Amino acid sequence: AQTVTQSQPEMSVQEAETVTLSCTYDTSESNYYLFWYKQPPSRQMILVIRQEAYKQQNATENRFSVNFQKAAKSFSLKISDSQLGDTAMYFCAFMKHVYAGNNRKLIWGLGTSLAVNP
Amino acid sequence: EPEVTQTPSHQVTQMGQEVILRCVPISNHLYFYWYRQILGQKVEFLVSFYNNEISEKSEIFDDQFSVERPDGSNFTLKIRSTKLEDSAMYFCASSENETNEKLFFGSGTQLSVL
Numbered sequence: 001a002q003t004v005t006q007s008q009p010e011m012s013v014q015e016a017e018t019v020t021l022s023c024t025y026d027t028s029e030s031n032y033y034l035f036w037y038k039q040p041p042s043r044q045m046i047l048v049i050r051q052e053a054y055k056q057q058n059a060t061e062n063r064f065s066v067n068f069q070k071a072a073k074s075f076s077l078k079i080s081d082s083q084l085g086d087t088a089m090y091f092c093a094f095m096k097h098v099y100a101g102n103n104r105k106l107i108w109g110l111g112t113s114l115a116v117n118p
Numbered sequence: 119e120p121e122v123t124q125t126p127s128h129q130v131t132q133m134g135q136e137v138i139l140r141c142v143p144i145s146n147h148l149y150f151y152w153y154r155q156i157l158g159q160k161v162e163f164l165v166s167f168y169n170n171e172i173s174e175k176s177e178i179f180d181d182q183f184s185v186e187r188p189d190g191s192n193f194t195l196k197i198r199s200t201k202l203e204d205s206a207m208y209f210c211a212s213s214e215n216e217t218n219e220k221l222f223f224g225s226g227t228q229l230s231v232l
Contacts, residue, residue, distance in 0.1 A: 033219050045209060045223035091161065095219055104149060104213055104221060105174060108161040 002027045004094050006109035013082045014117050020067075021077045021112045023092030029053075031097040034068065034075045035106070040088040048090070051075065053097075082116045089113050120144045124210050124224035131200055131231055139195045139227045141210030150193045151211040151221065152185065154178075161209070167193065200231045 003026045013019035025034070036048040051059045051068050058066050063083075067076045079086055092109040123142045131137050143150050152164040166173040167185055184196045193212075197204055207228050211221040 037223075042225060043207070043228075044225040045211075047220060047222075050220070093161075104151070104219055105163045105166065106153070106161070106221065107163075110160050 002029070002094050002096075002107045004092050004107050004109040006092055006112050008112045009110070010113045010115070012115040012117055013079075015082055015084060017082055018078060018080045019082055019114065021079075021090050021092075021114065023075045023077070023109055025073050025075065025092070025094050025107075027073070027094065029096055033095045033097065034066075035093040035095070036064070036066070036075075036077045037091045037093060038086075038088045039091065039111070040085075045091070049077065079114075084116050084118060087114060087116045120222075122210055122212055122222050122224035124208075124227050126227060127225065128228045129230070131229070133202055133231055134199050137197050137200055137229065139197075139208050139210075139229070141193045141195070141224055142191050143193055143210070143212030144214075144222055145191070147212035147214050147222070149173075149213040149215075150185075150187070151213075152195045153209045153211065153223075154206040155209065155226075156203075156206040164195070164208075197229075200229075202231050205229055205231045 005024045032053045034051045038046045038048045049059050049061045049064050058068050063080045065078045089111045091111045094107040125140045150167040153161050155161045163176050165175045165179045182198045186194050207226045209226045210224045213221050
């Protein structure tokens, strides 16, 4: 069975600085997806970034980037130039590779609450 | 930008009562899901739905739960006889097709069972 672990329940960062959120996972699958979702006070789960395990290049979306270490089963999220609007709960999640007939079931970490301070 | 909408945002019910949580997935999406998040615990998969039938369900999704797509737009989760431990945030999600791994989530329904 797959598991996702986020070891930092809470973090804080000053506006404009950089912060890294940690995530480790366990799986015997060789091909899979990893995600970071953001849950602001509005409660909606918003996809921040995703990584396909067979791609060696780390995914990047504007100020958000990941450090994907497949051998170490580590998937950290770096937020550069933090903004007040980045204050939210951040969830790391795992999904087996998608193919016809497979289900897109996400396995979630417990989340990290990030506060961006002015 | 299209989004998944859920109603109501909050639902309070008495133990033993039936509740129906409603979701409108993104219109061209084919896969639908329910997840729940009990306070302080991990988000948990409940059920996935495709082509008008359940694709997969978790151990949590017992006979007290059912899902339905009554028309071309709504996707509902029914809990027949609510228990205290059903209190949670329930999220609906949808994805586009069988090769797309991106799930789009609604804002959730906070269910409180008293």
